[in-house]
Amino acid sequence: MINRISFICCILSFLTGPTVVFAQAPLPIGSDRELFVDRTLIESLDGAQVILHEPVDRGEVFAFEKPWEGAFSAYVTILKDGDLYRAYYRGVPTAGKDGNESEVTCYAESHDGVRWEKPNLGIHEIAGSRTNNVILANAAPITHNFSPFIDTNPDVPKQQRYKALGGTSSSGLVAFVSEDGIHWQRLQERPVFTKGVFDSQNVAFWSESERQYVCYFRTWTGGGYSGYRSVSRTTSPDFIHWSDPEAMSFGNTPYEHLYTQQTSPYFRAPHIYLAIGARFMPNRQVISDEEANMLGVDPKYYKDCSDVILMSSRGGIAYERQFMESFIRPGIGLQNWVSRSNYPALNVVQTGPEEMSLYVNQDYAQPSAHLRRYSMRLDGFASVSAGYNGGEMLTKPFVFEGKVLELNYSTSAAGQLLVEILDEKGNKIPGFSKEECRPVIGNEISRTVYWNNSNDVSELSGKPVRMRVYLKDADLFSFKFNW
Known part of the structure; x- marks a missing residue:
């Protein structure tokens, strides 16, 4: 026998269509290095794309x-x-x-x-x-x-x-x-x-x-x-x-x-x-x-x-x-x-x-x-890339373990990356916003991200977060949280 709640849900679904969105479980990435050979961690791209690089x-x-x-x-x-x-x-x-x-x-x-x-x-x-x-x-x-x-x-x-x-x-x-x-x-x-x-x-x-x-x-x-x-x-x-x-x-x-x-x-x-x-x-x-x-x-x-x-x-x-x-x-x-x-x-x-x-x-x-x-x-198989006009990537929710965020990236002289860490729902976390991020400029296999004058993200370790990366004439090849 169908219960009352299920019956009401069925009626609402019939009248309005399926609108209920179930929360996505955060991905446990720990301190693993994450590449962009797949889209496991990518929620959305706006003005950016994933490109394959040629050996x-x-x-x-x-x-x-x-x-x-x-x-x-x-x-x-x-x-x-x-x-x-x-x-x-x-x-x-x-x-x-x-x-x-x-x-x-x-x-x-x-x-x-x-x-x-x-x-x-x-x-x-x-x-x-x-x-x-x-x-x-x-x-x-x-x-x-x-x-x-x-x-x-x-x-x-x-x-x-x-x-x-x-x-x-x-x-x-x-x-x-x-x-x-x-x-x-x-x-x-x-x-x-x-x-x-x-x-x-x-x-x-x-x-x-x-x-x-x-x-x-x-x-x-x-x-x-x-x-x-x-x-x-x-x-x-x-x-x-x-x-x-x-x-x-x-x-x-x-x-x-x-x-x-x-x-x-x-x-x-x-x-x-x-x-x-x-x-x-x-x-x-x-x-x-x-x-x-x-x-x-x-x-x-x-x-x-x-x-x-x-x-x-x-x-x-x-x-x-x-x-x-x-x-x-x-x-x-x-x-x-x-x-x-x-x-x-x-x-x-x-x-x-x-x-x-x-x-x-x-x-x-x-x-x-x-x-x-x-x-x-290193890690150069594929990258999230954006041109001079800029673009951004939003990740899916994940849980990391670590104290600092390391990027493998490349920019032009005019380009840069900015990173902000968001809560699971996509809200900015004070101290880790785009506005507080020190621009990441250059071409390095390993660079630590700073917000204001600190690179310490340990207070967020073990908590569900998202990451939004803003790119201008730049490529992001991988990222990793380190202790």
């Missing part, structure tokens, strides 16, 4: 020139391990069936992320010699797409500090572990996960925010090998027992072929997963047969093209594709417009005090195949 091409870092590497080298992983940068990738000199015996896993390293070398490891004999940089051989099909990570689980034994998954549908995903990142062994003989197609780079990591292992892997929207190349997810408490797969969603965006997705936690904000993947455009032929012959492209690999896209997730089974535009366009030159070129490596790493880098496979299926570096400012 800067820094050139080739190393070629796949060794006899056991070659034109079909792919599926690169970059790890920053203290002061050492490590690169892992598939080497295979000729095209063949996925998981064939000629595929090996190769290794390179760097002390700055810019200049790389391929050490002679002496682990495996290739073509009668152990003078090579191969860490896995005679392990097909694991070597087709072997993809490692550094396990940040606080309970991980040192013998398993490095973990990896590799394999195709014929093998399932097989788990490997290592103490030094060079010498690897199977965690167990049988695969740890079999419910996928896996014909791509399948990536895993320990999630600090979800407190579990997560794996993002290749599936197809139509099942089997039909429909669109897409992504599913599984989770595990121990890297051995994995949950049933769940297909990832992409919001209100059209399906596209995602050949790789490269989902990984952003190192300055690990609760935000970045997916810097390869968008594949099958049968979109750009170069002619004559041009392909001139470039020396394998005949099977120039009738499609690819570029780099950016998605994000905060866990669960949803990606946000805020930007459908390309994150990295194919470069000038026909060699960049062939099949399976422009595939990004897994992980973004810091390569300078204000710089981070990502790496991209280019010139696939050609004698000039190589890995290339692109750089950006």
